[in-house]
Amino acid sequence: MANIKFTLNGKPQSVDVNPDMPLLWVLRDTLGMTGTKFGCGMALCGACTVHINGTATRSCSMQASAIAGKNVVTIEGLSADGSHPVQKAWMEKDVPQCGYCQSGQIMGVAALLAKNSKPSDADIDEVMKFYICRCGTYQDIRAAIHRAAELQTNGGVG
Amino acid sequence: MTSPSRRGFLKSTAVGAAGLVVGFYLPESSKMAAQTAASGSSTPAKVNAWIRIGTDDSVTLMIHKSEMGQGTVTSLSQLLAEELECDWKKVRPEFPGIDPAFGLQGVFGSNSIRSSWGPLRNAGAQAREMLLQAAAQRWAIDKSLCRASDGVISNSANTNTLTFGQVAEAASKLTPPTGVALKPPSQFKLIGKSLKRLDTPDKVTGRTKYGIDVHVPGMVYASVARCPVFGGKVVSFDATKAKAIPGVKDAVQISSGVAVIADNTWAAFAGAKALEVKWDEGPNAAFTTEGNRKFFTEQTLLPGASARHQGDGAAALSTAAKKIDALYEAPFLAHAPMEPLNCVAHVRPDGCDVWASTQMQTGISGIALRLTGLRQDQITIHSEYMGGGFGRRSGTDFAQEAIELAKAIKVPVKITWSRENDIQNGFYRPASVTRFAGGLDADGWPLVFTANIACPPMGGGGSFGGGRGVDSTSVEGIADLHYAIPHMQVDYHSVTGGIPTTYWRAVGYTQNTFFGESFLDELAAAGGKDPVELRRRFLAAQPRLLGVLNVAAEKAGWGKPLPAGHHHGVAVVNNVGSYTAQVAEVSVSEGKVKVHRVTCATDCGQVVNPAIVDQQIRSAIVFGLSAALKGEITIEGGRVQQTNFHQYDVVRMDEAPVVDVHIVPSVESPGGMGEAGVPCIAPAVCNAIFAATGKRIRRLPIQEQLA
Numbered sequence: 001m002a003n004i005k006f007t008l009n010g011k012p013q014s015v016d017v018n019p020d021m022p023l024l025w026v027l028r029d030t031l032g033m034t035g036t037k038f039g040c041g042m043a044l045c046g047a048c049t050v051h052i053n054g055t056a057t058r059s060c061s062m063q064a065s066a067i068a069g070k071n072v073v074t075i076e077g078l079s080a081d082g083s084h085p086v087q088k089a090w091m092e093k094d095v096p097q098c099g100y101c102q103s104g105q106i107m108g109v110a111a112l113l114a115k116n117s118k119p120s121d122a123d124i125d126e127v128m129k130f131y132i133c134r135c136g137t138y139q140d141i142r143a144a145i146h147r148a149a150e151l152q153t154n155g156g157v158g
Numbered sequence: 159m160t161s162p163s164r165r166g167f168l169k170s171t172a173v174g175a176a177g178l179v180v181g182f183y184l185p186e187s188s189k190m191a192a193q194t195a196a197s198g199s200s201t202p203a204k205v206n207a208w209i210r211i212g213t214d215d216s217v218t219l220m221i222h223k224s225e226m227g228q229g230t231v232t233s234l235s236q237l238l239a240e241e242l243e244c245d246w247k248k249v250r251p252e253f254p255g256i257d258p259a260f261g262l263q264g265v266f267g268s269n270s271i272r273s274s275w276g277p278l279r280n281a282g283a284q285a286r287e288m289l290l291q292a293a294a295q296r297w298a299i300d301k302s303l304c305r306a307s308d309g310v311i312s313n314s315a316n317t318n319t320l321t322f323g324q325v326a327e328a329a330s331k332l333t334p335p336t337g338v339a340l341k342p343p344s345q346f347k348l349i350g351k352s353l354k355r356l357d358t359p360d361k362v363t364g365r366t367k368y369g370i371d372v373h374v375p376g377m378v379y380a381s382v383a384r385c386p387v388f389g390g391k392v393v394s395f396d397a398t399k400a401k402a403i404p405g406v407k408d409a410v411q412i413s414s415g416v417a418v419i420a421d422n423t424w425a426a427f428a429g430a431k432a433l434e435v436k437w438d439e440g441p442n443a444a445f446t447t448e449g450n451r452k453f454f455t456e457q458t459l460l461p462g463a464s465a466r467h468q469g470d471g472a473a474a475l476s477t478a479a480k481k482i483d484a485l486y487e488a489p490f491l492a493h494a495p496m497e498p499l500n501c502v503a504h505v506r507p508d509g510c511d512v513w514a515s516t517q518m519q520t521g522i523s524g525i526a527l528r529l530t531g532l533r534q535d536q537i538t539i540h541s542e543y544m545g546g547g548f549g550r551r552s553g554t555d556f557a558q559e560a561i562e563l564a565k566a567i568k569v570p571v572k573i574t575w576s577r578e579n580d581i582q583n584g585f586y587r588p589a590s591v592t593r594f595a596g597g598l599d600a601d602g603w604p605l606v607f608t609a610n611i612a613c614p615p616m617g618g619g620g621s622f623g624g625g626r627g628v629d630s631t632s633v634e635g636i637a638d639l640h641y642a643i644p645h646m647q648v649d650y651h652s653v654t655g656g657i658p659t660t661y662w663r664a665v666g667y668t669q670n671t672f673f674g675e676s677f678l679d680e681l682a683a684a685g686g687k688d689p690v691e692l693r694r695r696f697l698a699a700q701p702r703l704l705g706v707l708n709v710a711a712e713k714a715g716w717g718k719p720l721p722a723g724h725h726h727g728v729a730v731v732n733n734v735g736s737y738t739a740q741v742a743e744v745s746v747s748e749g750k751v752k753v754h755r756v757t758c759a760t761d762c763g764q765v766v767n768p769a770i771v772d773q774q775i776r777s778a779i780v781f782g783l784s785a786a787l788k789g790e791i792t793i794e795g796g797r798v799q800q801t802n803f804h805q806y807d808v809v810r811m812d813e814a815p816v817v818d819v820h821i822v823p824s825v826e827s828p829g830g831m832g833e834a835g836v837p838c839i840a841p842a843v844c845n846a847i848f849a850a851t852g853k854r855i856r857r858l859p860i861q862e863q864l865a
Contacts, residue, residue: 001404018424021424022424025422028423029379029422029423030422034364034370034373035363035364037496037497037545038423038574039496039497040577041577041802042577042803042804044802044803045803047496075364082359082362082363091354091362095358095362096227096355096357096358096361097227097228097229097773097777098226098227098497098543098546098547099227099357099358099545100368101545102362106362124811126812129811129812131810131811132808133780134495134548134808135227135496135546135777135780135781136777136779136809136814137773137776139814139817140773142811
């Protein structure tokens, strides 16, 4: 067991866990924050994506020991009230079906838009092809990414 | 359709909630709904769904359907609100614990809207009349002077208003009325509108609770080490290494293997991997997909049980001007829903609770009854949001093992399947082989179409219907083809091979529509006929299929010039009460197919929410395309060779085609939607590949066949 301190959704967090335990399970089982999802356990599907120091990261493959001192943001902390431009665009386009992969998709897109405020379809493919949706919401995700880019550019009001 | 004259349909009850609670009966399947309506009797007095109008103006719809992404919660709420005249935004769906006394409860066969269309509107209308009556009594006027709209009742004699919540308590004292007339479609305000899904806000903020998110106090976590060979058994196990992992508490043998219990999921996974188990691999240890394929192929040379016999196939083949033969194959497929299987169970001396993302609530309840020895009223099944189902969650294996384990360890436990468990230890869409022989007349039109199908029963032997040695779900998509070909003969072999099989989104149509619509294309090509023209000619007496075919062909620009290297392929299907045609636009280069666009026309009867129909079609096309392009489970030595998404890959963002959905207006009763879009995509793509390259794909997945 190890005591690990990090910042979670803007607040200091301390956990006593096996240092090898992936962040995903620290979030879900230790802290009861279930918005981040388990999909494959091998960084293949993207359902567990969170931001670590602003970078989209697969929490299923990130050991707890590696997040000491880092800034972790999960879907619960992306916005207080679902008002992040990506979440607003997702609601506008009614993207989710079963919804299980969408936390990861949204976190992935939020990180993409932070770096590239107006991604092309090819830019979107290059990043988002690593996120699986078995309900096949890809076409809606693409439309929502373009909409989120507009909302972000217009300060969330466009 | 439900008869409005039916008496005693609604029973009101005030149990457990302030305000008006109206109970009613929602038939499980469209077939049952039709039977209930046809009988016109005063029964059933059974209640399995409730509307609750709270004194705070809330409207809760408690239904035994569950949400796996298909939008049921939203569409059903629309049906209710249409007649109830409540504020649409105040409707909140809940999934109550189920009572098996009410018969089969589950979500399958694209049934939810079909079975609820009449009863739910009727229940809404009756609750509205009770609220109006309560308001009329309050105002001491005749009910006919009261109007309900957006959850507010207005007195047409003056400007007085009352909210539903203000009269809900008084309404609960009234007897539900009978014979309430339902609105004609021309007056619909909500049905037919693309209202936003009710479940979206929680799904974009991470708040939706799926089965895997359930936590109950005192709960432990478990993962099961399962025999790598189907049907194998535990001989003995050594948990020393597993227990050395921090967090691992114990290991317990159950029917599905050895469960490792830990204080978190990750430790349970690690423990299950570290466990040393001696297995008796049993009779399937020699199973190979290649051997299975050979066996099925041999079977198709023999006469089978007759699934369709029309005209004289053999005689027609002997006189046909031109004959063609073809052998088609489809592989085993896993469902791979994004939420891995899981179940939480708590078995106590006086009760049992099970929390599950499930399509088959009744099945789980029956298992709990049998395993615990408790009474029905001591068992509660909590139905959770599903992170995808696709048929896999119609199984009950994952709940059975959790109940067994919970009973053994006496504390609440959550079993989570790893993705490897999901891919390797599950139930599968069966592999199958179909041999076709067809013949053309002197003008090149199809004269005879025969099929010989070897396919394990889709439900592992427990399929719905069929008879005479025919599993109806194994032959659907071929035996029920609507083409007016003079001689049509379909034989079926109920082959088995020891691999557990189950329903997969769109069931038999997933492979049979690929087989049948591809072979029909072969007949068209052999006769030099245009694939759309041929279908039009032989579907002349099928107005709904002809309708979708014509819309899809027109919207896709069938026969008109396409970008260089692009080619069209077409397929049609009638499944789950809906009619669907798809035109795929593809190109092939460097041995790879690219699906650019799919134009889909669907006639699914009256539409409750067009945006959800669009969603379901887009979803089904990506799902079917994953299988067509990549999906394959192979087995060597009784072991599945794929482990996770890197080996069981699915369509990704960059491979997903643009899908244009065209809903053909219809006044018919609603058809199902969850599965309607799946069957056509594989044959439409493969027929387009033939148009592009002259190569006929007769085996799925396409994978490297174009290299």
